[in-house]
Amino acid sequence: MGRSFGRPKALRDVVTHYCPGCGHGILHRLVAEIIDELGIQSRTIAVAPVGCAVNAYDYWGVDCSEAAHGRALAVATAMKRLQPDKVVFTYQGDGDLAAIGTAETIHAANRGENLTVIFVNNAVYGMTGGQMAPTTLAGQKTSTTPEGRQVRREGYPIKISEMLALLDGVYSVERVSLNGPKEILDARRAVRQAFVNQMEGKGFSLVEVLSMCPTYWSKTPQESMKWIAEEMMQVFKPGKLK
Amino acid sequence: MQKKILISGNEAMGEAAICAGCRFYAGYPITPQNELTAYMAAELPKRGGIFIQSESEVSAINMIFGASACGARTMTSSSSPGISLKQEGISYLSGAHLPAVVINVMRAGPGLGNIWPAQGDYFQATKGGGHGDYRMIVLAPASIQESFDLTKKAFELADRHRIVAMVLSDGMLGQMMETLTFDPDEPPPGLVAKPWALTGADGRPANVTRSLFMARDAVEKNNLLLQKKYRRIESREVRCEKLLLDDAKLAVVAYGTMSRIARGAVEALRRRGVKAGLLRPVTLWPFPKKEVAEVSRRVKKILVVEMSYGQMVEDVRLAADPGAQVGFYGRAGGGVPTERQIIREAMKLIVAAKGRRRG
Numbered sequence: 001m002g003r004s005f006g007r008p009k010a011l012r013d014v015v016t017h018y019c020p021g022c023g024h025g026i027l028h029r030l031v032a033e034i035i036d037e038l039g040i041q042s043r044t045i046a047v048a049p050v051g052c053a054v055n056a057y058d059y060w061g062v063d064c065s066e067a068a069h070g071r072a073l074a075v076a077t078a079m080k081r082l083q084p085d086k087v088v089f090t091y092q093g094d095g096d097l098a099a100i101g102t103a104e105t106i107h108a109a110n111r112g113e114n115l116t117v118i119f120v121n122n123a124v125y126g127m128t129g130g131q132m133a134p135t136t137l138a139g140q141k142t143s144t145t146p147e148g149r150q151v152r153r154e155g156y157p158i159k160i161s162e163m164l165a166l167l168d169g170v171y172s173v174e175r176v177s178l179n180g181p182k183e184i185l186d187a188r189r190a191v192r193q194a195f196v197n198q199m200e201g202k203g204f205s206l207v208e209v210l211s212m213c214p215t216y217w218s219k220t221p222q223e224s225m226k227w228i229a230e231e232m233m234q235v236f237k238p239g240k241l242k
Numbered sequence: 243m244q245k246k247i248l249i250s251g252n253e254a255m256g257e258a259a260i261c262a263g264c265r266f267y268a269g270y271p272i273t274p275q276n277e278l279t280a281y282m283a284a285e286l287p288k289r290g291g292i293f294i295q296s297e298s299e300v301s302a303i304n305m306i307f308g309a310s311a312c313g314a315r316t317m318t319s320s321s322s323p324g325i326s327l328k329q330e331g332i333s334y335l336s337g338a339h340l341p342a343v344v345i346n347v348m349r350a351g352p353g354l355g356n357i358w359p360a361q362g363d364y365f366q367a368t369k370g371g372g373h374g375d376y377r378m379i380v381l382a383p384a385s386i387q388e389s390f391d392l393t394k395k396a397f398e399l400a401d402r403h404r405i406v407a408m409v410l411s412d413g414m415l416g417q418m419m420e421t422l423t424f425d426p427d428e429p430p431p432g433l434v435a436k437p438w439a440l441t442g443a444d445g446r447p448a449n450v451t452r453s454l455f456m457a458r459d460a461v462e463k464n465n466l467l468l469q470k471k472y473r474r475i476e477s478r479e480v481r482c483e484k485l486l487l488d489d490a491k492l493a494v495v496a497y498g499t500m501s502r503i504a505r506g507a508v509e510a511l512r513r514r515g516v517k518a519g520l521l522r523p524v525t526l527w528p529f530p531k532k533e534v535a536e537v538s539r540r541v542k543k544i545l546v547v548e549m550s551y552g553q554m555v556e557d558v559r560l561a562a563d564p565g566a567q568v569g570f571y572g573r574a575g576g577g578v579p580t581e582r583q584i585i586r587e588a589m590k591l592i593v594a595a596k597g598r599r600r601g
Contacts, residue, residue: 042444047308057450063440065311065451068334071304074296078266078308078316079440081292086442104304107297 008032010041010061017055019126021221023178023211024052027120027191028059030184031091034192035062038199044087045079047072051093052126070101073108076115087198089116094135095125098160105160109204112169116194117206122213123157123232130216134158137235142216157235161208165242171203173241177210179228183238210236246423251389251415254422255345256281258393259317260289263430264343266309266316268294268302272324273357274413275347279319299324303331303344310340311451313439315397315430319345321413322363323354326371332406333372337453337464339438339471341400343393344378344408347416350576358576359413359499364553367410368527375465377472379407379479380526382497386420392524398432403475410526412549414499414578481524482533486512490519492588493537495558496547497523500579504547507584518588526554531561538566545588547579548572567591 007013011032018024035041041062048056050069057064067075072090080088097105097119108115124142125131131144135157139148149157165173172194176187187209194205210232212224219227249257256278259267267286269279279295286293292309296302302318309316320328325346335342346367350360365371367380379399383389389411396407440449455461483501486508487493496504501522511518521537523530534557538544544566546555555570562568571587573579 043442045312045440045442054454055456057448057452061443061448063443063449065308065440066334066338066454067307068304068330071300071307071331074301074304075308075311077294078268078292078305078314079312081294082266082309082312082314083441103297104301107301 010035021214047090049092049096099134172205175208179225252277254390258390262397265314268305299327303328313436317343329372336376339404348412361549476528482530483522485520487519491517534561538562
């Protein structure tokens with residue numbers, strides 16, 4: 001019998017540093033599968049964020065750059081402008097893209113940079129130990145909102161994808177999630193489309209991916225998937241925003 | 243073919259960058275360097291490069307990071323408050339061994355200060371304004387011709403050593419116009435192969451641009467690599483100009499705009515019979531320590547003049563022979579020491595020294 005399932009070529013054969021039940025492992029694999037499928041490994045450049053995915057270059061077999069916290073889209077802007085024949089994507093968390101990097105995100109989007117953005121929203125800062133993220137839900141407990149996020153004090157979870165969808169320069173914005181096989185397949189389709197958009201010169205495409213952080217949600221992986229469906233999706237509704 | 247034109251310092255630095263093969267420029271408006279950004283907007287796209295007006299200084303320096311990581315010659319420019327905002331990016335560029343050119347057309351500070359010329363960013367430029375142990379090559383032009391020549395040189399040095407090179411100009415040099423002689427058809431100097439650049443892992447292992455190394459010994463290794471590079475630069479790239487120092491009894495030390503006024507003062511002192519000379523550091527880092535030490539052993543009296551309340555003077559004091567007397571005169575906040583003030587300070591130093599001998 002032939003081999004029907006294996007490691008994507010673009011995914012290195014190494015042990016990741018991610019926690020059990022974390023969504024990054026799934027999403028890294030999806031990205032690698034898509035790079036293989038589109039045959040672009042030799043011309044893809046990834047920009048890794050500051051956050052849990054900072055070591056992404058240890059996992060993908062493509063040229064990759066770190067960016068300072070929040071600055072991935074500024075770095076990627078120059079890379080794509082200089083090398084329009086390359087496929088350039090950023091992979092950023094909620095703190096990176098929607099807090100410290102808000103200006104870089106909005107302006108790269110508004111300029112209509114022909115880039116693919118994978119935005120991982122897990123409603124918490126993972127790398128630094130579970131602090132409140134811009135996307136932390138109302139009432140959600142984190143190390144800096146020990147009694148739960150209070151919207152009158154800390155504001156509301158920011159819907160940056162909805163904000164970006166309003167900009168004329170943006171080509172496509174979609175929100176997907178990783179909380180089940182069906183959802184993962186849908187996430188794969190959306191991420192693939194965001195790469196294809198760039199290859200066809202369509203412009204700025206962002207996929208927001210709702211992802212699990214069992215460690216800082218203090219939940220089991222199963223409970224975490226359930227929490228996405230029951231809580232996160234009530235605020236961050238999946239679907240095509242643009 | 244050689245061309246002779248009348249041009250401002252800001253525009254001359256822009257032209258120099260294009261002549262040096264700069265392919266990507268990003269900048270954000272700030273006075274007194276706006277003519278440079280406008281020059282790049284008008285000229286760079288016409289001559290095969292990319293211009294972006296960024297949303298912030300922070301974004302501009304990070305675009306430079308991306309451009310450099312791809313192997314392109316790249317530059318950003320700003321003035322003091324904007325340069326403060328770029329420090330994070332400069333630290334990242336340094337940590338990742340990425341070459342880049344940064345122009346600082348200094349204005350008065352601290353804070354928003356004003357738009358008048360100043361030299362208050364010497365510490366920031368030469369001691370590492372961002373976090374971590376790093377250095378930049380810092381070049382200080384004193385004319386429009388030199389603004390052009392040193393900007394061009396900055397690209398060459400940045401690539402040769404994989405380092406950030408800063409051209410430290412000021413509001414006076416940026417705004418004023420002088421003649422510039424240059425050959426726009428001359429090929430970019432010192433182009434090097436960049437096998438480390440992110441150009442797609444086609445037929446080679448994937449390249450990574452990084453300054454993060456989780457293992458403690460790995461960051462120490464990166465630091466030792468940087469230090470080795472800095473020692474190499476210190477031994478090879480020091481530049482300074484010496485004027486009338488051979489028989490001098492007093493040396494004035496000044497850089498940039500200040501050195502032009504100091505030169506006038508030195509010549510005036512000579513006319514009065516005072517054997518004065520000028521030492522002008524062209525590289526502020528690496529600092530011409532040996533040259534200062536050598537001169538200080540002979541002249542015994544040094545007057546450092548700056549458009550600050552005393553920054554470069556610390557390096558002069560560190561380098562000077564312990565037997566030499568180092569005086570300082572400076573003004574900041576937009577005030578520029580005049581020729582008369584420098585002469586007055588020089589005379590005070592001479593008289594004080596004489597008095598001390600008698601005592």
